[in-house]
Amino acid sequence: MDDRPAPEPVDQRSPLTEPLSGRGWSARTDREGTVVVLTGDWIASASVGAEPGSLRNILDATGNDGISFDSKQLGRWDSSLLVFVSELRQAARKRDIAFDATGLPQAAARLLALISQAAPVAARARRSSALVTRVGQAVIDAGGEAAAVTSLVGDTVLSCGTALRGRVSMRGVDLLDCMREAGVAALPIVTVVNVLIGGIVAFVGAVQLRRFGADVFIADLVGVAMVREMAALMTAIVMSGRTGGAYAAHIATMLGNEEIDALRAIGIPINDYLILPRILALTGMMPLLYLYGSAVGIFGGFVVAVTMLNISPDSFIDETRASIALSQILFGLVKSFAFGALIAIVGCRSGLGAGRSAADVGQAATRAVVIGIVGVIALDAVFAICANALDF
Amino acid sequence: MPQQVTDPKLRVEGLAFGYDGGIVQHDVSFDVHDKSIFAIMGGSGCGKSTLMKTMIGLLKPTAGSIHFGNEDYWAAPEERRTEIGRRFGVVFQSGALWSSMTAEENVALPSRMFTDLDDETIKALSRLKLSLVGLDIDASTMPAELSGGMRRRVAIARALALDPEVLFLDEPSAGLDPIAAKRLDDLILELRDGFGVTVIMVSHELPSLFAICDDGIFLDTETKTAIAKGSPRVLRETSEHPTVRAFMHRERPPDDAGPGVVNHASQ
Numbered sequence: 306m307d308d309r310p311a312p313e314p315v316d317q318r319s320p321l322t323e324p325l326s327g328r329g330w331s332a333r334t335d336r337e338g339t340v341v342v343l344t345g346d347w348i349a350s351a352s353v354g355a356e357p358g359s360l361r362n363i364l365d366a367t368g369n370d371g372i373s374f375d376s377k378q379l380g381r382w383d384s385s386l387l388v389f390v391s392e393l394r395q396a397a398r399k400r401d402i403a404f405d406a407t408g409l410p411q412a413a414a415r416l417l418a419l420i421s422q423a424a425p426v427a428a429r430a431r432r433s434s435a436l437v438t439r440v441g442q443a444v445i446d447a448g449g450e451a452a453a454v455t456s457l458v459g460d461t462v463l464s465c466g467t468a469l470r471g472r473v474s475m476r477g478v479d480l481l482d483c484m485r486e487a488g489v490a491a492l493p494i495v496t497v498v499n500v501l502i503g504g505i506v507a508f509v510g511a512v513q514l515r516r517f518g519a520d521v522f523i524a525d526l527v528g529v530a531m532v533r534e535m536a537a538l539m540t541a542i543v544m545s546g547r548t549g550g551a552y553a554a555h556i557a558t559m560l561g562n563e564e565i566d567a568l569r570a571i572g573i574p575i576n577d578y579l580i581l582p583r584i585l586a587l588t589g590m591m592p593l594l595y596l597y598g599s600a601v602g603i604f605g606g607f608v609v610a611v612t613m614l615n616i617s618p619d620s621f622i623d624e625t626r627a628s629i630a631l632s633q634i635l636f637g638l639v640k641s642f643a644f645g646a647l648i649a650i651v652g653c654r655s656g657l658g659a660g661r662s663a664a665d666v667g668q669a670a671t672r673a674v675v676i677g678i679v680g681v682i683a684l685d686a687v688f689a690i691c692a693n694a695l696d697f
Numbered sequence: 698m699p700q701q702v703t704d705p706k707l708r709v710e711g712l713a714f715g716y717d718g719g720i721v722q723h724d725v726s727f728d729v730h731d732k733s734i735f736a737i738m739g740g741s742g743c744g745k746s747t748l749m750k751t752m753i754g755l756l757k758p759t760a761g762s763i764h765f766g767n768e769d770y771w772a773a774p775e776e777r778r779t780e781i782g783r784r785f786g787v788v789f790q791s792g793a794l795w796s797s798m799t800a801e802e803n804v805a806l807p808s809r810m811f812t813d814l815d816d817e818t819i820k821a822l823s824r825l826k827l828s829l830v831g832l833d834i835d836a837s838t839m840p841a842e843l844s845g846g847m848r849r850r851v852a853i854a855r856a857l858a859l860d861p862e863v864l865f866l867d868e869p870s871a872g873l874d875p876i877a878a879k880r881l882d883d884l885i886l887e888l889r890d891g892f893g894v895t896v897i898m899v900s901h902e903l904p905s906l907f908a909i910c911d912d913g914i915f916l917d918t919e920t921k922t923a924i925a926k927g928s929p930r931v932l933r934e935t936s937e938h939p940t941v942r943a944f945m946h947r948e949r950p951p952d953d954a955g956p957g958v959v960n961h962a963s964q
Contacts, residue, residue: 476809555797563793570753570787571807571859572779 325366327359330389338370338403339363341393344378347386360396371403376410386413391420454654460576461584461650467577475577483586487548491594498543499536499598503605506530511614520616524624527606532629536598537637538685541644544591545677549652552583553673556656557666565657575657584649591645592638599637636697640688647684648677704766706731706863706895707752712761714744714751720759721747724922727914729863734889734896736906736913736929740944743918745899746790746867752897753865754782765863783811786856786894790867792848794840800851801827801836807858826854830884846877850884857888864888866898870905878902882909903947907933915941 325332331342341363363372372393379386390409394417397404406414464475510526556579559565568575603625610616652673659669691697705728713723721744729735737745750756752763754770763770765781773781794803804823808814814822820836827834830850840848849869856864869885870878882905889896900906906913906929915925915932917940925932925941933945943950 559796562796563789563791564795566750566755567787567789567793567795567855569755570782570785571810572782573806573810 325362327356330359332363332366334366334370338372339367340373340375340408342375342378343382343386343409344380346380347382347389349383349385360393363393364396364400364402367397367402371405372397373405374408376408376413379410382410382413387416387420390417450658453658454650457576457580457654457657458650461580464574464576464581465585475581479578480582480586483582484590486551487544487583487587488590488593491544491547491590492597494543494547495540495594495598496601498539499531499602500605500608502535502539503527503531503602503607504609506535506602507606507609507614511610520614521620521624523606523610523614523616524621525628527610528603528625528628529633531602531606532599532637533633534637534685536602537595537641537644538681540594540598540641541591541648541681541685542678544587544594544645545648545651545681546674548587549648549677550670550674552649552652553655553659554666554670556653557659557669560656560659561661561663561666580653580657583653584646587649588642588645591641591648595637595641596634599634632697636688636692640685643684643688644681647680651677651680705729706733706765707897708762708764709752710762710764712748712751712758712763714747714756714758716747716756720921722916722921722923723760725761725914725916727923727926729895729897730912731895732889732893733911734885734898734909736910737897737899737916738901738906738913738929738944739916740901740918740940743916744921745901745916748916749865749867749897749899753785753787754778783859784862786853786859786861786864788849788852788856788864788866788869790871790899792840792845792852794848794851794855796840798840799836800832800834800838800840800843803840803851804854804858807855811859823854823858826857827851829857829888830854831880846873846881849873849881853884853888857892857894860892861894863895863897866896866900868899868902870900870902875904878905879908881905885909901944903929903945915944 329343329345329347331344332339333342334340374390390406390413394404394406406417409417506527507523510523511520514520514522514526556565559579565575565579568578607618607621607625610621611618655669655673655676659665707729709728710726712725713720714725715721725748727735737748739745747756751758758771762772765784768777768781770778770781794800795806798806801820801823804826805819808819808822812819824836827850830853832847832850832854834843834847840851843851853864853866853869866885870881873881885896885898886909888894898905898910900910910929912927913929913932914923915938916922917924919940924938925936927936929945932941936942936945939950939952942948943953
């Protein structure tokens with residue numbers, strides 16, 4: 306028994322009692338089947354393809370007969386005509402309806418022959434949207450990333466050990482170049498940000514302290530805030546955006562240009578040659594930038610306090626001296642050292658983990674900056690909690 | 698000409714390779730003889746460059762072996778692989794010059810890293826290598842200031858920096874005008890004859906293949922394995938495989954779906 310559904314009888318189809326038409330076409334039936342009459346101009350800038358439902362209407366009207374074309378009234382045409390005709394051909398194939406392209410302009414028929422008759426390949430399925438799958442994938446990705454970062458840190462520490470024995474592939478000139486880039490070249494922006502932060506802290510302090518006639522303690526507030534917290538934090542945030550992003554973009558660009566493949570092919574260790582100088586430079590420069598940032602931040606507070614809040618220069622200097630303990634400077638130095646290492650590792654890792662396209666370079670830089678800034682703030686919170694627990 | 702009677706310089710046996718667990722090619726076996734110019738041929742996306750990456754140590758094969766002399770490259774420890782790798786010179790398709798260094802520094806870096814030569818000697822060697830490839834450029838010239846053909850030449854000079862035994866070239870004449878491509882072909886021949894270097898080049902540039910290659914292998918996209926071996930000139934005349942014949946004669950194969958059907962796979 307053949308249990309396939311019987312083909313729809315031809316006489317049950319809707320006859321084209323009324324002419325079927327759409328933008329730039331009409332259809333009529335004759336003994337051979339349906340003739341699609343193409344009229345006017347078919348230019349992509351005006352429209353592309355058929356209106357929704359028009360293909361189905363033509364095919365329904367055609368039934369089991371063939372489709373052919375009449376292009377005598379066709380004006381100018383471009384790819385939009387090909388889109389319409391190829392969609393119609395595709396739909397006709399699905400219903401086993403004969404398709405005759407001979408009535409099309411010769412050039413259009415030849416181009417149509419170039420267009421693959423196979424159904425377009427479905428876009429590769431993207432990651433499942435199921436929540437459990439996404440969470441699971443995120444955990445796996447995070448695990449892989451953690452392993453990669455750990456490996457990078459481990460390799461870098463080992464390279465440091467090798468460097469101390471003077472047997473590392475790192476070039477001194479590269480280290481000096483990275484130090485200049487992460488140090489002297491960063492001074493202008495570090496200056497601007499810390500001077501302004503120092504001034505802002507002075508203003509904020511003035512709002513409350515004036516109510517108690519304790520204006521002079523603005524110097525204490527500025528000094529402690531800058532040395533203990535703000536200089537290290539703000540400098541790290543600036544350096545994450547400036548240098549961490551640059552590391553990621555540079556390494557990702559090298560990856561895309563096969564420059565890293567060229568290093569590997571020769572046998573130059575990537576960790577020694579690319580990563581180590583950057584991590585050493587930023588880790589070494591950050592404490593210096595912190596000290597500089599603290600100094601200029603206090604100077605910013607000093608300028609605001611003296612010129613706008615009527616505090617004498619001598620009082621400000623004396624109060625500042627009294628308020629800042631060496632332990633707080635050491636605390637800031639330790640933090641800035643950790644921030645520098647974090648920013649450099651995140652920047653290098655983002656670059657090395659990037660893809661090879663131009664868009665991947667941008668993503669790597671963005672990733673480095675975002676993770677760097679969030680990481681610095683989170684690490685600062687950990688330092689604050691530890692300091693509080695230790696009553697420091 | 699290849700020395701067919703001697704042991705091969707390099708022997709590939711049953712090699713399978715690919716990315717992320719996928720297989721690009723499998724069961725690839727061939728010998729490369731000393732001082733020969735060996736071509737890795739095939740259509741776009743068949744895995745020619747991937748095979749080269751496997752041979753130079755950038756991509757671990759999933760099966761098979763690559764022997765340099767009597768040594769199994771991928772079975773050796775990493776330090777030993779690095780040592781073996783220093784006997785190779787590699788020219789990537791894009792040139793892959795280190796963009797933050799001058800052209801001369803690019804050529805000098807391998808010597809700075811792996812020799813104890815003094816700075817003046819390294820500079821003299823770098824200038825020599827650059828002049829060998831026909832470049833007389835200012836020491837401060839950056840890669841971005843060079844044309845595509847000149848970048849390719851700097852990349853060859855860099856690959857020659859450590860006087861390699863095997864020179865790998867990935868599409869050396871792709872994108873060059875016919876005269877520049879011919880000059881490059883002649884340069885490769887001169888380097889082979891002058892330095893006695895074995896050359897392995899990935900290419901689908903027919904004029905270059907016929908002009909300079911002594912031997913080769915043809916990788917097929919459909920069957921994902923090697924379907925022909927031998928000199929491109931001989932394959933052009935004698936191969937009966939329809940894909941190889943079509944490739945060598947720049948024709949469409951008999952079962953070709955049409956000019957509009959393109960292979961979107963990338964190498």
